[in-house]
Amino acid sequence: MSVSLGEIVDALGGELVGGERGTPISRIAPLDSAGAGDLSFLSNPRYRQQLAASQAACVIVAPAMREEASQRGACIVAADPYAYFARATQWWKARHAGNAPCGIHPSAVVHPSAEIHVSAYVGPLCVVDAGARVGAGSVLKSRVTLGEACEIGERCIVHPGVVIGADGFGFAPSGGQWVKIEQLGRVRIGNDVEIGANTCVDRGALDDTVIEDGVKIDNLVQIAHNVHIGAHTVIAGNTGIAGSARIGAHCSIGGAANILGHLSIADGTVISPTSMVTRSIPKAGFYTGIFPLQENEQWEKNAATFKQLYALRERVKKLEQALADEPRGNNGNR
Amino acid sequence: MSVSLGEIVDALGGELVGGERGTPISRIAPLDSAGAGDLSFLSNPRYRQQLAASQAACVIVAPAMREEASQRGACIVAADPYAYFARATQWWKARHAGNAPCGIHPSAVVHPSAEIHVSAYVGPLCVVDAGARVGAGSVLKSRVTLGEACEIGERCIVHPGVVIGADGFGFAPSGGQWVKIEQLGRVRIGNDVEIGANTCVDRGALDDTVIEDGVKIDNLVQIAHNVHIGAHTVIAGNTGIAGSARIGAHCSIGGAANILGHLSIADGTVISPTSMVTRSIPKAGFYTGIFPLQENEQWEKNAATFKQLYALRERVKKLEQALADEPRGNNGNR
Amino acid sequence: MSVSLGEIVDALGGELVGGERGTPISRIAPLDSAGAGDLSFLSNPRYRQQLAASQAACVIVAPAMREEASQRGACIVAADPYAYFARATQWWKARHAGNAPCGIHPSAVVHPSAEIHVSAYVGPLCVVDAGARVGAGSVLKSRVTLGEACEIGERCIVHPGVVIGADGFGFAPSGGQWVKIEQLGRVRIGNDVEIGANTCVDRGALDDTVIEDGVKIDNLVQIAHNVHIGAHTVIAGNTGIAGSARIGAHCSIGGAANILGHLSIADGTVISPTSMVTRSIPKAGFYTGIFPLQENEQWEKNAATFKQLYALRERVKKLEQALADEPRGNNGNR
Structure with a gap:
């Protein structure tokens, strides 16, 4: 059971660029695993590299990506691609599963x-x-x-x-x-x-x-x-x-x-x-308060040291005092 | 559905001081949010300051608080106000919800x-x-x-x-x-x-x-x-x-x-x-073994350091040795 | 409802040593709490000391323990005593509870x-x-x-x-x-x-x-x-x-x-x-990334120090530099 790109933009808005309204969509899928009949989205610029390689029939993108995306193929330009994607999942589910029961x-x-x-x-x-x-x-x-x-x-x-x-x-x-x-x-x-x-x-x-x-x-x-x-x-x-x-x-x-x-x-x-x-x-x-993960051998040493951390600080303090108290160099010529 | 202070002390004991047996109680409530028809309690001396300001109809207090509490208004004096309060909630629930089902x-x-x-x-x-x-x-x-x-x-x-x-x-x-x-x-x-x-x-x-x-x-x-x-x-x-x-x-x-x-x-x-x-x-x-919470930026530095904590201890040890080995001052005259 | 040692080895394999096939077994039990009618197992050499003292009717052991175990009494020698024990629990359950429902x-x-x-x-x-x-x-x-x-x-x-x-x-x-x-x-x-x-x-x-x-x-x-x-x-x-x-x-x-x-x-x-x-x-x-447990008083000191751990490292670095910069000893005679 598929829907067309035209039905999607009619229901959810956004601008269909570089694609046909009649193109059938059979699934919503992530950019990297989307196939020829799938609608996908690009919300995080980190995944921009996946765009060119994607097999998706159409990709939801932000206005700034309009040119780049339309060179690849069909895209829907929307102000907030991730929110658009979210609404698309809702529309998709209602369309396929019918109304929620009551x-x-x-x-x-x-x-x-x-x-x-x-x-x-x-x-x-x-x-x-x-x-x-x-x-x-x-x-x-x-x-x-x-x-x-x-x-x-x-x-x-x-x-x-x-x-x-x-x-x-x-x-x-x-x-x-x-x-x-x-x-x-x-x-x-x-x-x-x-x-x-x-x-x-x-x-x-x-x-x-x-x-x-x-x-x-x-x-x-x-x-x-x-x-x-x-x-x-x-x-x-x-x-x-x-x-x-x-x-x-x-x-x-x-x-x-x-x-x-x-x-x-x-x-x-x-x-x-x-x-x-x-x-x-x-x-x-x-x-944040996350205990760092390490290879167990390292952790054992560090955790054991942690148990004397306050004492270690006191030792450092003592060293600082010793160095401060101490006449520096030879014959005071520093 | 309310009960009277008299019914409460008849059922649970304690001494009613500075109040009327017939005073109706419609709710059990914390000291700071209790209203005019409510029974409250003071078990932790930390909350003593809330006592004077409380609107509660009656407050359960320890014997040591008898004078102070009775100046404010009605109180029930009980050896252990918190346990008394707990039993009051039980009595209250049984009274209002009836016996537990079987x-x-x-x-x-x-x-x-x-x-x-x-x-x-x-x-x-x-x-x-x-x-x-x-x-x-x-x-x-x-x-x-x-x-x-x-x-x-x-x-x-x-x-x-x-x-x-x-x-x-x-x-x-x-x-x-x-x-x-x-x-x-x-x-x-x-x-x-x-x-x-x-x-x-x-x-x-x-x-x-x-x-x-x-x-x-x-x-x-x-x-x-x-x-x-x-x-x-x-x-x-x-x-x-x-x-x-x-x-x-x-x-x-x-x-x-x-x-x-x-x-x-x-x-x-x-x-x-x-x-x-x-x-x-x-x-x-x-x-206790709780990892301290910090602003994320601080945590990142400290957590990274933690991963070298044992090494840090070794560095302190070396410093201590260096200072101990070193002839102090000039010509040994310290 | 008991089974015999013979039935067990017939079903699960292993070699019965130093015991009678007809000995009845009424329970599978840990080595330290096993009684006279019980089958037990020794898989972890750490518990070897419990073997001699065990009251078990029979103990599942590895080939290396054959001599030691048979001196105590009946044993079943199996290549992997722990896996044998696991299969014994399955056989036991099926025997006593019948087949799983469907x-x-x-x-x-x-x-x-x-x-x-x-x-x-x-x-x-x-x-x-x-x-x-x-x-x-x-x-x-x-x-x-x-x-x-x-x-x-x-x-x-x-x-x-x-x-x-x-x-x-x-x-x-x-x-x-x-x-x-x-x-x-x-x-x-x-x-x-x-x-x-x-x-x-x-x-x-x-x-x-x-x-x-x-x-x-x-x-x-x-x-x-x-x-x-x-x-x-x-x-x-x-x-x-x-x-x-x-x-x-x-x-x-x-x-x-x-x-x-x-x-x-x-x-x-x-x-x-x-x-x-x-x-x-x-x-x-x-x-591993486990926060070490301590008595609360120790923990408080160490946790407070942890919050300045990066700063502590910087202090150590400064000490190291100070010591490195400093002319050592008297008149350069070290």
Whole structure:
């Protein structure tokens, strides 16, 4: 099942240069593996060299690449080729897979008091507890749990295995044992949020856990109780955000990063993958704490030395003092 | 639906000071966000300054805070305000949500040979395999898998998506391939254990994986085969504990920490989040291995230097020797 | 239900030395906890001391241990005792639990267009989407999701909670928001692959995510879109592999390791647990990046020093220069 280049630009805009409207497109493919019937894109100038060699039927390019691309063959010129490509995938999917489903799959277990918008979809083997709400156009794929009184806004996508609204991890020590603090808050999720497979978002202890509009969360992420995530922040897989942390808007949190509880992260902050945030970040910036990888033999020596790093600094300080104290040269003639 | 201060102290003890028994309470709330109808608590002296400013109808405080708190308004004086607060949340939840459910949800798939105590609850879309046992008062929330012959004690709470009793990760190398070692052990979980959403506890290879009484495990934690976790230990989210590790009682393992296999950790040990334990810890203490976060530019320089850290130490050693060898000052007159 | 030593060697080979074929075996057990009716094994010479003391009825040993082991009692001599033990567990399980089930559990939700081989098994509360394929002898345990058009080869084992074929994490920035890139690729999994509980394997963006034959993946692992994992590689729990990374064959990736996107890892590479791979590894080897654990007090000093590590190196450089510039000794007589 193919579409024509003309149909694509009619639907998505952009200018078709050096190609025929009737050219059939059977797939969207990366520049280096695209074949004769494929639509591809060039968004990162780094891959410019792949352009000339590409077999793609048509390539989406930025205005600056117009000449170069049209010498190769057909191209679609668009202000932002990557966003254009993204919209093309959406159009492609809707065209081939039809409209997204709506309604409640018969195998889902939905409490009668839950409110599921008529245009929302609750997939196979989901569980929606009492008083939960799912907004217009939102999709719970298979095997999602949405806990009691938790809310999901409009046009959200929640992938399989996600657990929203399990109890936060709260216990009071008492006589060497732990007394459970019942988690009385909820989870409130805004519009256009996407949550990856097997990710967990815990309900708040007293107040709510809040995820604002447009946040995108990858797989296997842990969002603890009372976390607040600002709008349009992205969080990559395996990341953990501890209780009551407050992440700003438009942040980018790398995979397997960790953020301690009760911290505040400024809007627009970028955290590298596997980095651990132990203090609040009041100033937006690009922060990293990645342990460098080495061949094991090198690592062993360096790691052993690291354990005496403070002592090494003290030794350097002593050397500096010794050199400073010492009369220099011979007979003071320096 | 509100309750009165009098009902609270009648149920939970403590002394009501400077307030009316009939004062209605509509919510339990943190000190800084509590409103006029709310019950709050002060357990950490750090938040003492919030006390005077709090709008709460009543604050749970320690005996030492009795005077200060009663000047502000109503308070409940209790020996351990945090534990009192925890019990208040339990009482509150039972009061408002009614008793915990029991029985087996009709959508759960429970093998006929499994033994579910009459007072236990197996929630929607759970799977309980052959010969598994669930003790009195335990709750399996939605979408929990309890594998063959695995056992859960009394009053446990198992959150959605948890997998207990999947195969441990055991393979023997043979001719460049891997031969599966069937995992013939079980998982045995004590009483009063809580296990967070999407956490996995693997069955033992030959002997069992064991989690003792009162252990609390957060979300997305990996407990490998033949791990033994001592009573009342707490394990925060995203943590991984490798095969046959033996964690003591009353330990506290921070989030995203990792513990290698076949290690022993002493009772009462505290491990900081994201720390990696590569050796046994025979002596209780507070152990940390967190890579410090910096602005990326600083990190790049420091990380590059780290790769030569051992060499740097050798250079310092050489400097020390050079200075020691060198006749000091002029004509030895120092 | 016990078996005899004779039945074991008849089924699995090896030479029974110093024992009776009729000796009953009731369990397979580790050397140090094996009792009078148990079969055990010695594969690692480190545990040689446990051999003499073991109560096991019979011990599987290598040819080199034949004399020593037979002095203690019955032994089975096999070229590779660990692989023999692995096969013994398989034989034991088949003997006691019967053949693996096949067919589709009535509670599973399987799309009519999915192709499930007649000898495969789809367990309770699994979801198999349109056009997905499961090969001969493969087992999807309970609560597995296999997404649209994704494929699993023959003799695979997929543990509970696994999600195969959720959308990869792909968004194009556009005006401060994120535009979803529909994930149009699939997941293709080879033969003899095992995937641990709650692990996620995302579908490709345009091309497919590929897991080759014999790969073994532990629990809670994140495999992002368009990752390619070579044959017979093992990946331990909590690991994250970012988009388009290409892992070679016969690699061993430690638990909670992380591999950045678009990297290539050479065949046969070993990565230590919790290590972060930020660059391609063109040469097979043993690579590590573990932050050393210390008592918290030591760590604080060392971590603080680390933040000035580059500066420390500059100080050492300055000292070296100062010492080099300085006329040595008295009157040049060194």
